[in-house]
Amino acid sequence: MENLFEYSFVLRSLLGALFASITAGLAGTYIVSKRLVFLSGGVTHASFGGIGLGYYLGINPVVGAAVFGLGSAIGMEYMSARGKMREDSAIGILWALGMAVGIIFIYLTPGYAPNLMSYLFGSILTVTDGDLIALGVISAVLIIYTAAFYRTLLYISFDENYARTFTRHVDLFRYISVGLTGLAIVLNIRMAGVIMIIALLTIPANIVMLFTRRYLRIIVLSTVVSFAGISAGFAISWFTNLPTGATIVAVLVLFWLVARGIRTLKKSNRIEKLKKTTI
Amino acid sequence: MSTLFNIESLTAGYEQKIVLSDVSMAVEENDFIGIIGPNGGGKTTLLKVILGLLKPLSGRVDYSPGDLRLNQIGYMPQVAQGDTLFPVTVEDVVLSGMMHDKGSTGRMGRAEKKRAAEVMDELGLRPLAHQALNELSGGQLQRVYLARAVSGSPRLLLLDEPATFVDASFEADFYEKLKLLNRRMTIMMVSHDVGTISAWVKSFACVSGKVFYHPHSKITQEDLRLYGCPIQLITHGDVPHVVLHKHD
Numbered sequence: 001m002e003n004l005f006e007y008s009f010v011l012r013s014l015l016g017a018l019f020a021s022i023t024a025g026l027a028g029t030y031i032v033s034k035r036l037v038f039l040s041g042g043v044t045h046a047s048f049g050g051i052g053l054g055y056y057l058g059i060n061p062v063v064g065a066a067v068f069g070l071g072s073a074i075g076m077e078y079m080s081a082r083g084k085m086r087e088d089s090a091i092g093i094l095w096a097l098g099m100a101v102g103i104i105f106i107y108l109t110p111g112y113a114p115n116l117m118s119y120l121f122g123s124i125l126t127v128t129d130g131d132l133i134a135l136g137v138i139s140a141v142l143i144i145y146t147a148a149f150y151r152t153l154l155y156i157s158f159d160e161n162y163a164r165t166f167t168r169h170v171d172l173f174r175y176i177s178v179g180l181t182g183l184a185i186v187l188n189i190r191m192a193g194v195i196m197i198i199a200l201l202t203i204p205a206n207i208v209m210l211f212t213r214r215y216l217r218i219i220v221l222s223t224v225v226s227f228a229g230i231s232a233g234f235a236i237s238w239f240t241n242l243p244t245g246a247t248i249v250a251v252l253v254l255f256w257l258v259a260r261g262i263r264t265l266k267k268s269n270r271i272e273k274l275k276k277t278t279i
Numbered sequence: 280m281s282t283l284f285n286i287e288s289l290t291a292g293y294e295q296k297i298v299l300s301d302v303s304m305a306v307e308e309n310d311f312i313g314i315i316g317p318n319g320g321g322k323t324t325l326l327k328v329i330l331g332l333l334k335p336l337s338g339r340v341d342y343s344p345g346d347l348r349l350n351q352i353g354y355m356p357q358v359a360q361g362d363t364l365f366p367v368t369v370e371d372v373v374l375s376g377m378m379h380d381k382g383s384t385g386r387m388g389r390a391e392k393k394r395a396a397e398v399m400d401e402l403g404l405r406p407l408a409h410q411a412l413n414e415l416s417g418g419q420l421q422r423v424y425l426a427r428a429v430s431g432s433p434r435l436l437l438l439d440e441p442a443t444f445v446d447a448s449f450e451a452d453f454y455e456k457l458k459l460l461n462r463r464m465t466i467m468m469v470s471h472d473v474g475t476i477s478a479w480v481k482s483f484a485c486v487s488g489k490v491f492y493h494p495h496s497k498i499t500q501e502d503l504r505l506y507g508c509p510i511q512l513i514t515h516g517d518v519p520h521v522v523l524h525k526h527d
Contacts, residue, residue, distance in 0.1 A: 029366075033365055033366055034365075148384050149383050149384060150386075151374075151375070151378065151381075151385055151386065151387060152378070152383045152384075152385065154367065154371065154375075155375045155378060157365070158362065158365045158367050158371075158372070158375075159356075159362070159375075161356055162354070162356060162375070162427070163375075163378075164332055165330055165332065165352075165354050165379070166350075166375075166378040166379045166381075167378070167383060169383060173383075209366060212366075213366040213367070213368065213411030213413075214366065214368060214409075215366050215367060215371070218366055
């Protein structure tokens with residue numbers, strides 16, 4: 001019986017790591033390239049309001065988070081596209097409001113909310129089969145969406161004004177991209193945690209961008225880097241009882257430091273070679 | 280020469296602000312028009328209407344005389360617009376000029392890559408094909424955006440201030456490239472530098488609410504005054520600088 005539990009736990013962890021890595025690869029590359037890191041932080045924290053509301057109403061908090069996450073992602077995109085408000089201010093307000101709403105609803109919920117900490121810091125132990133299925137579906141949708149519209153999405157992200165000369169659907173694609181990204185982020189909250197998830201979205205893509213500027217390569221390689229980092233983080237947190245999200249962040253930052261070191265070495269080697277060839 | 284397209288009684292602008300009013304003009308095939316005029320005079324607006332990015336408030340652009348289609352127009356926006364830190368290669372950017380003939384699910388195959396290689400060869404960009412944009416100089420970047428504009432083999436090429444961020448030493452080389460391209464396509468180029476481009480263009484269009492077409496590359500301050508085109512005309516060479524005064 002114990003073996004079975006361990007087996008299903010390992011399988012569950014690996015599946016969770018895989019899906020989180022796909023989010024990190026596809027959504028992360030998009031977020032880092034388009035400089036939407038702050039926006040994704042806003043979406044994550046705004047969705048905490050949905051978690052609180054979910055608790056209060058007695059429904060699955062992830063459903064509440066998904067609604068809040070999607071709503072805030074599209075809302076922020078709309079506000080900044082219309083130029084009616086400074087984008088960073090809009091994000092700041094939604095960020096704080098989401099957290100406030102979440103805390104108020106959890107306070108109002110009778111009894112004790114035992115899993116609250118797991119939403120903030122992440123834990124693979126609380127991930128349900130339903131969560132895994134939802135993660136699998138959003139990962140598949142992200143892959144199909146990116147593969148089908150790869151060139152269009154790449155060029156809209158790079159130069160929206162030029163893209164308008166060849167497609168009339170620039171705004172539609174932007175909303176779909178931001179919406180899917182928001183959903184993917186939120187569905188990963190249970191595992192990575194509201195506070196840590198930003199690391200998954202930014203660190204792997206930044207590690208890979210130290211070495212290549214090809215968009216497709218960044219997507220693929222940052223998925224691989226995430227998988228390695230998350231798996232290592234899982235393993236360490238399992239054996240040491242440290243919080244999963246925080247351990248993953250620590251591992252990813254360590255990867256990043258190592259990558260920076262490698263790149264610095266490579267650069268200085270190249271300069272040495274150049275010096276030798278010119279002398 | 281035959282007419283490529285006509286602008287007919289065009290009025291265009293943005294919310295509550297009319298920029299171009301009742302403009303009519305015929306653009307001849309293989310012309311090379313320098314578009315000049317004061318800031319806010321409607322130069323970029325005119326390009327946007329021709330590109331189909333901005334709907335006219337009244338009047339229209341009639342593409343039928345030369346059987347011109349929107350996907351046969353190449354466009355080079357002001358160079359500062361693309362994010363050069365964005366992770367794309369030179370080849371990727373050049374390929375994007377061929378998206379006009381493709382739907383949203385368009386892919387870039389061997390034929391497109393071959394075509395991109397030809398254009399990069401022509402503009403001296405081939406060795407940079409797999410470089411990222413942030414590794415390029417201003418002059419190289421400018422040629423990348425020109426390559427994007429012409430890789431779809433357009434019949435009409437629209438350029439908006441192509442030389443803004445480029446050293447003077449690159450400029451002559453760039454205009455030389457345009458001159459070669461002009462053999463197979465009509466060019467309309469927005470510029471502030473009337474003096475420099477007069478050596479390369481075949482004609483001028485002065486855009487200042489209205490559009491006045493000047494069918495020669497030689498333009499004098501008297502012409503500009505007649506057209507109501509309040510811009511600085513700086514001539515190069517031995518002639519002392521002549522600065523035109525703005526009039527009401």
